[in-house]
Amino acid sequence: MARRGRTAESTDLRLARERRQQALESRPDLPENLPGPQFLVQAAGRKSTGGAIRHRAPRRGQLMNDTSTETDTLEQLLVRTAMGDREAFARLYQHSAPRLFGLCVRLMRDRNEAEDVLQEAFVSIWRRANRYNPSLGGANTWLTAVTRNRAIDRLRQRRESTNTEPLDFERLPDANPGPAGLAMASAQYLRLERCLQQLDPKYSRSVRAAFFTGATYKELAERGQVPLATMKSWIRRALLQLRTCLET
Amino acid sequence: MxxxxxxxxxxxxxxxxxxxxxxxxxxxxxxxxxxxxxxxxxxxxxxxxxxxxxxxxGTETPPPQLWTRIRAALEFDAPAAAADARGGWWQNIRLWHWLTFGSGALLAAACAALVVIATHRPPSPPIPYMAATIMETDGRVGWTATMDISKARMIVVPGAPQPVRADHTPELWLIPRGARPVAVGLISTHAPMTLTLSASLVARLGPTARLAVTIEPRGGSPTGQPTGPLVAAGMIGAAPASALHLAHTPQRRA
Structure with a gap:
């Protein structure tokens, strides 16, 4: 833990040096004793080591395939991204883009659009990284939420729903291909999957269809040819049962 | 339950x-x-x-040019934009939050920040920024507002405001001297907000105006004028602008 804190601090100091350097390059007449970037870093360092980085044990953000010798978690990369560290941002992209792109392709059903969404998502991630609050959850979940929100916003902007494929909630196969290898699946995913399987199949199929198509209640009801109220009640019951199941 | x-x-x-x-x-x-x-x-x-x-x-490998597109969208490779790296210091809400978290060092911190910022934009004249510390009635810093006149926006960072009751939201008002309050926008007790300022609002910002926060029903005041209790207020100051001035007169040593 202490080591991680120091790593973060040294990143701050390095950033400060760079800023100071840039400042000196652009303002060679800057006097040495003006309040300089060190001041900012002291302010920043206090907060970052006490807050984000130390608090969060690297449980599920831990990178599984990190071949480098460093052991940064996604959380650390995201916090460094918030401080303007482009290298951390590049590594964040490298480690999370394939997973997020898989989700974009699934949601948009069009590779070009999926690329646009992923681009928008990472632009947002860079600009809004400072809003990530580690006490409210892991970096992985935050990145997924940003990406998915971008995709859903874009789906809502389409004048008409392009996905009108009929849904048969009675017979729809429980297509849950799962992660390529279940060995790669997180404990959270496996738990959610178990809970989904305990639901009435109509409910779980509605939830999966909603999750992977980004469709509104209305679109789901139309595609499934069920009344809107029925669709709402299926999904709401599913959500309440999932909440209970995941609490135990 | x-x-x-x-x-x-x-x-x-x-x-x-x-x-x-x-x-x-x-x-x-x-x-x-x-x-x-x-x-x-x-x-x-x-x-x-x-x-x-x-x-x-599942996972899919994005095409390699996508990273290039992202870098281009963020103007990472534009050398002139070095200071504006991530939309500029302005975007660094976290920095503002840290700087203003404790009210004591507020002014010094804002000055220090602006000194650094000023040095990032070499040959420009002093940039018009204004700031206000919006104090709650008990003397705590409720919010800090910093205004970037050239970009017509205001960033409002919560300090330690009192919590707001359910279904209500804090709303920020600009009160020009001797005039009725003008709505600036809804703010948050826990998250920094960037508000876009209309031209008429920008024209009224100045050291004789004051910023105030009232608690309004969710969605904002229904009448366009404050309806809820006033919880915090502060004068708009030009202090950071003088900090900029300081940055441009480097011979002044402590």
């Missing part, structure tokens, strides 16, 4: 995370999330519950 109304609002956050709400309902939830820490926490819980399902989508 959960009363029906608890369930009802909790379900809205679940529906938001799942993505079944239409655009209007989504926007309404987003506004709620920005205004209420409880709502944000409930939504975060639903993220933890539901978003692991994304793993079932």
């Amino acid at each position: 959960n009363t029906p109304t608890d369930d009802e609002s909790d379900l809205r956050y679940a529906e938001y995370v799942l993505g079944v709400l239409d655009a209007d309902a989504r926007a309404a939830v987003e506004q709620e999330l920005a205004a209420s820490p409880q709502a944000a926490a409930a939504e975060a819980q639903w993220r933890q519950r539901l978003l692991p399902l994304a793993e079932a989508a």
Whole structure:
């Protein structure tokens, strides 16, 4: 833990040096004793080591395939991204883009659009990284939420729903291909999957269809040819049962 | 455990995370999330519950040029934009938050920040920034507002404001001397907000104007004038502008 804190601090100091350097390059007449970037870093360092980085044990953000010798978690990369560290941002992209792109392709059903969404998502991630609050959850979940929100916003902007494929909630196969290898699946995913399987199949199929198509209640009801109220009640019951199941 | 109304609002956050709400309902939830820490926490819980399902989508390798596109969109390679790296210091809300977290060092911190900022933009004349510390009646710093006149925006960072009761939201007002309050926008007790300022609003900013916060029903004052209690206020100051001036007269040594 202490080591991680120091790593973060040294990143701050390095950033400060760079800023100071840039400042000196652009303002060679800057006097040495003006309040300089060190001041900012002291302010920043206090907060970052006490807050984000130390608090969060690297449980599920831990990178599984990190071949480098460093052991940064996604959380650390995201916090460094918030401080303007482009290298951390590049590594964040490298480690999370394939997973997020898989989700974009699934949601948009069009590779070009999926690329646009992923681009928008990472632009947002860079600009809004400072809003990530580690006490409210892991970096992985935050990145997924940003990406998915971008995709859903874009789906809502389409004048008409392009996905009108009929849904048969009675017979729809429980297509849950799962992660390529279940060995790669997180404990959270496996738990959610178990809970989904305990639901009435109509409910779980509605939830999966909603999750992977980004469709509104209305679109789901139309595609499934069920009344809107029925669709709402299926999904709401599913959500309440999932909440209970995941609490135990 | 959960009363029906608890369930009802909790379900809205679940529906938001799942993505079944239409655009209007989504926007309404987003506004709620920005205004209420409880709502944000409930939504975060639903993220933890539901978003692991994304793993079932599997992975796909994005084309290599996508990273180039992202870098280009963020202007990483534009050398002139070095200081504006991530939309500029202005975007670094975290920095502002840290700087203004403790009220004591506020002014010094703002000056220091602006000294650094000024040095990042070499040959420009002093840039018009204004700032206000919006104090609550008990003397605590409720919010800090910094105004970038050239870009017509104001960033409002919460310090340690009193919590706001449910279904209500803090609203920021500009009160020019001797004039009626003008609505600036809804702010949050826990998240920094960037507000875009209209030209007429920008024209009225100045050291004789004051900023005030009242507590209004969710969605903002229904009348266009403050209806709720005044909880915090502060004068707009030109202090950071003088800090800029300081940065441009480097011979002044301590």
